[in-house]
Amino acid sequence: MSDSLDHLRTRPTRATTPDLQFVAPGVWALRNVFVNLFFVRQTYNAGPWVLVDAGLPGAAGKIRHAAESLFGPGARPEAIIMTHGHFDHAGALESLAEHWDVPVYAHRLELPYLTGRSAYPPPDPTVGGGAMAWLSGLYPKHPYNVGSRAHELPADHSVPELPDWRWVFTPGHTPGHVAFYRESDGVLIAGDAFVTTQQESALAVWEQRQEVHGPPKYFTCDWEAARLSVERLARLQPKVAATGHGIPMRGATLQQELTELAQHFRELAVPAQGRYLPDPAIADETGVRAVPPPVHNPSTPWILGGLAASIGLGIGIWLKQRDGARRRYKHHGRNRHHHFDQPATGYAAAVDPFTPVDEDGGWFPGPQNL
Numbered sequence: 001m002s003d004s005l006d007h008l009r010t011r012p013t014r015a016t017t018p019d020l021q022f023v024a025p026g027v028w029a030l031r032n033v034f035v036n037l038f039f040v041r042q043t044y045n046a047g048p049w050v051l052v053d054a055g056l057p058g059a060a061g062k063i064r065h066a067a068e069s070l071f072g073p074g075a076r077p078e079a080i081i082m083t084h085g086h087f088d089h090a091g092a093l094e095s096l097a098e099h100w101d102v103p104v105y106a107h108r109l110e111l112p113y114l115t116g117r118s119a120y121p122p123p124d125p126t127v128g129g130g131a132m133a134w135l136s137g138l139y140p141k142h143p144y145n146v147g148s149r150a151h152e153l154p155a156d157h158s159v160p161e162l163p164d165w166r167w168v169f170t171p172g173h174t175p176g177h178v179a180f181y182r183e184s185d186g187v188l189i190a191g192d193a194f195v196t197t198q199q200e201s202a203l204a205v206w207e208q209r210q211e212v213h214g215p216p217k218y219f220t221c222d223w224e225a226a227r228l229s230v231e232r233l234a235r236l237q238p239k240v241a242a243t244g245h246g247i248p249m250r251g252a253t254l255q256q257e258l259t260e261l262a263q264h265f266r267e268l269a270v271p272a273q274g275r276y277l278p279d280p281a282i283a284d285e286t287g288v289r290a291v292p293p294p295v296h297n298p299s300t301p302w303i304l305g306g307l308a309a310s311i312g313l314g315i316g317i318w319l320k321q322r323d324g325a326r327r328r329y330k331h332h333g334r335n336r337h338h339h340f341d342q343p344a345t346g347y348a349a350a351v352d353p354f355t356p357v358d359e360d361g362g363w364f365p366g367p368q369n370l
C-alpha cells in the first residue's frame, strides 16, 4: 500500500460522494449519517429486492424514500437481511419490518439481539482511537425485537431472494456477524467485519476518506474471531467491498489493503488494550453468557475535554464545508505501534466454513449505473 499522502488525498470522501450511490450491478449503498445500508436486487433491471441492514433509529423514512427513488413508488422489499444487529444497523429495523410486513433474516447466533432475548456485550470505550470510541458507552444497548418475523439464514449459505449471493460467517465484531458475497463478480457486502473508514475517530468518520480498517474497535467483542473473519474475507479477493462504515472500495487498492489487514491484523486492527483482550465475550444461541470485567480507563477524566474539543471541531468543519471551503487534514494513518502479545481465545473454530458458490453464472445484463 502506498503511504503517499498525495495518493490518499485523491480518494473519495464524504464531500465527493452522494448519500445514495451505485456499488455494482443490482447493488446500491445508502449512507445514513455514519453508517451504510444496502439495496440489493437479484436481477438488475427489475424484480424483487432486499434491504441489507436497517440504519440508525429514526432512519425508516429516509430508507423508504431511497427505496422508492430506486424502485418506484410504494417499493417494498421481499425481506430485510442483517449483517448484525448493532443499533446503527438495526435502528429502523422494527419500524421497517412492520411497515413493509416482511421477514427478517440473520445468523442464528445474531437472533438473540433481534428478538429481545439478549443485549450485546457492553461496548468498550477503553480501546481508544477517538470520540466515536469514547462515546460508545452512551450508545443504545437494548436488543431489538422483530418477534416472529425473525428467521435464521439458511444453513446452506444461500441468501433468501438472492440466488447469486452466499452468506459468509464472519463473527468477532458480534457473535453472529455475517457478510454477503456474489462470486460471479466478486462483490462483497462486509458489514462491520472490516470497514473502509477509521470508525473510532469522529473526524475520520466525518470526512470518510477511503481506506481499509479492521472492525470498529469499541463494539468488537472477540478479537481472535474477528481476525479469522478478516482472513476469510481476504481469501475471497473481492473486487468490490461495500462495508458498514465508509465509502465502498474496489480493485487492486482494496485487495492490497485487505490482504495487508489480514496479514497484520494484530498490529493494524487490534487495540493495545481493551475489555475483550485477551479474553472475548462468550455467547451462544441464547445470547451473551459471559463477559470479561470492565477495564479501568485512566484517561476517563480527559474524555469529556476531548469530546468537547471534537464536537467543537466537528461544528467548525461543518460550517467550513457548508460555506464551500476546502480543507485538508493530515492523514494520521494506522497506528503501527500497537502490540498484541497474548492470543485471544474464542469459538471461531466451531463455525461453519464458507461454502464456495457454484460457477453457474446467473449473471444478468443490467444498467451499470443509476
Ligand SMILES: [Zn+2]
Binding pocket: 084, 086, 089, 173, 192, 216, 219
Ligand atoms: Zn457493528
Ligand SMILES: [Zn+2]
Binding pocket: 035, 086, 088, 089, 192, 216, 244, 245
Ligand atoms: Zn456499524
